[in-house]
Amino acid sequence: MATFHPQLELLTEHAAGSLSVAQSACVAAHLNYCAECRHSVVQLQNIGTALFESADPVPVGDVLLNRVLARLDEEAPLHHSSPADQAGSNATPALLQRLMQGDFSDLPWRKVTDALRITRLQTGDPNYEFALYHIKAGGVIPDHGHRGSEMTLILEGGFSDDRGTYHPGDFTYRRQEDEHAPQALADQDCICLAVLDAPLRFTGWKYRWMNPFLRLHAG
Amino acid sequence: MQVVGEKQNVWTAPTGRRTDEWSECLTQIAEHEDRAAFTRLFRHFAPLIKAFALSGSTMSATHADELVQEVMLKVWQKAGAFNPEKAAASTWVYTIARNCRTDMFRRLQKFDTPLAAEDFTPEQDGEEPFAQLQSKRSGERIREMMADLPADQTQILAKVYMEGKSHAEAAAELDLPLGTVKSRVRLAIQKLQVQFERV
Ligand SMILES: [Zn+2]
Numbered sequence: 266m267a268t269f270h271p272q273l274e275l276l277t278e279h280a281a282g283s284l285s286v287a288q289s290a291c292v293a294a295h296l297n298y299c300a301e302c303r304h305s306v307v308q309l310q311n312i313g314t315a316l317f318e319s320a321d322p323v324p325v326g327d328v329l330l331n332r333v334l335a336r337l338d339e340e341a342p343l344h345h346s347s348p349a350d351q352a353g354s355n356a357t358p359a360l361l362q363r364l365m366q367g368d369f370s371d372l373p374w375r376k377v378t379d380a381l382r383i384t385r386l387q388t389g390d391p392n393y394e395f396a397l398y399h400i401k402a403g404g405v406i407p408d409h410g411h412r413g414s415e416m417t418l419i420l421e422g423g424f425s426d427d428r429g430t431y432h433p434g435d436f437t438y439r440r441q442e443d444e445h446a447p448q449a450l451a452d453q454d455c456i457c458l459a460v461l462d463a464p465l466r467f468t469g470w471k472y473r474w475m476n477p478f479l480r481l482h483a484g
Numbered sequence: 485m486q487v488v489g490e491k492q493n494v495w496t497a498p499t500g501r502r503t504d505e506w507s508e509c510l511t512q513i514a515e516h517e518d519r520a521a522f523t524r525l526f527r528h529f530a531p532l533i534k535a536f537a538l539s540g541s542t543m544s545a546t547h548a549d550e551l552v553q554e555v556m557l558k559v560w561q562k563a564g565a566f567n568p569e570k571a572a573a574s575t576w577v578y579t580i581a582r583n584c585r586t587d588m589f590r591r592l593q594k595f596d597t598p599l600a601a602e603d604f605t606p607e608q609d610g611e612e613p614f615a616q617l618q619s620k621r622s623g624e625r626i627r628e629m630m631a632d633l634p635a636d637q638t639q640i641l642a643k644v645y646m647e648g649k650s651h652a653e654a655a656a657e658l659d660l661p662l663g664t665v666k667s668r669v670r671l672a673i674q675k676l677q678v679q680f681e682r683v
Pocket of ligand 1: 267269270271295299301302303681
């Protein structure tokens with residue numbers, strides 16, 4: 266059960282369908298772990314339904330009705346159905362499995378520091394990078410700020426920073442002004458999903474030289 | 485409002501699923517491929533879907549018609565997945581409309597994503613009946629309470645839900661500070677008694 270959840274604003278935009286693909290995927294992945302937020306999203310969608318039902322109807326002619334009636338015998342397009350229902354379990358969310366097309370170990374990880382490796386997944390989002398971070402047990406991501414926002418969801422292991430300790434399913438959202446240096450828990454490597462709209466920026470002198478290499482890779 | 489006992493009875497009775505006209509139509513479609521039921525459903529929902537498509541006025545009339553077709557075709561194809569115990573028919577149709585619109589916007593912006601909006605809905609088949617009942621009740625409550633919201637809050641909810649705008653876009657269009665938009669949305673949501681985890 267998750268302790269750290271997305272802000273109401275993010276859940277609302279997710280429920281209304283206006284969140285960007287990458288951020289929405291991260292929120293959806295949290296929902297996989299969190300019955301409370303699933304319940305909130307259902308209720309938030311009820312607001313959408315109430316507005317939808319009370320909209321001023323715009324007339325639709327019979328031409329359109331007939332066109333649809335004529336198409337009813339069409340075969341429904343095949344949609345990749347997600348693997349078995351995993352809501353509530355701690356297994357990797359189905360949505361992520363589809364983007365990863367394999368296990369964590371099959372991904373092309375790139376070493377950033379001794380403790381940190383990063384791999385990027387393609388969501389097609391033009392503005393947000395969608396990446397997995399692998400932090401060695403006990404390893405620290407150097408002090409960093411964000412030029413934009415950073416959304417994180419723990420998938421395996423956990424980390425702690427100035428705000429607390431995060432376990433699988435826990436969600437964080439940090440803005441530009443926040444600096445932190447998360448440290449993976451001592452007993453297990455940590456894998457987390459990170460969605461960024463600008464590259465990380467290391468603030469400690471030792472790692473600052475790397476900043477030019479940490480360009481954003483949206484898409 | 486019905487009393488609890490009555491409602492309990494309605495939704496547990498083996499033959500007596502909670503029925504309203506539109507849920508009944510969906511069941512007829514699922515079980516008998518009933519075109520007459522589909523036509524009734526179309527006449528009711530197509531004008532609402534079109535209104536939904538055109539709100540925010542970024543979509544052309546042609547695309548709005550295309551969206552109506554796409555949504556109603558999905559309604560026909562997926563009627564078998566509709567579970568009247570889980571949601572009202574209007575909620576189910578709204579969800580399909582919202583997903584199709586999101587996908588259409590992404591298609592029109594020519595960005596290519598391996599994910600469809602419906603992939604973002606967690607499978608909730610494991611949801612307890614109690615939670616399902618609560619969700620349906622919240623739908624009824626929200627519908628009743630929506631009428632009592634102050635106009636400035638309804639206006640912003642309409643931007644967020646009907647027009648599919650982010651809080652930031654809503655703020656820009658209404659020429660309000662982002663903080664004001666966020667707090668109005670939050671106030672409205674609290675008045676509608678949506679439960680959420682404080683962050
Ligand atoms: Zn949550």
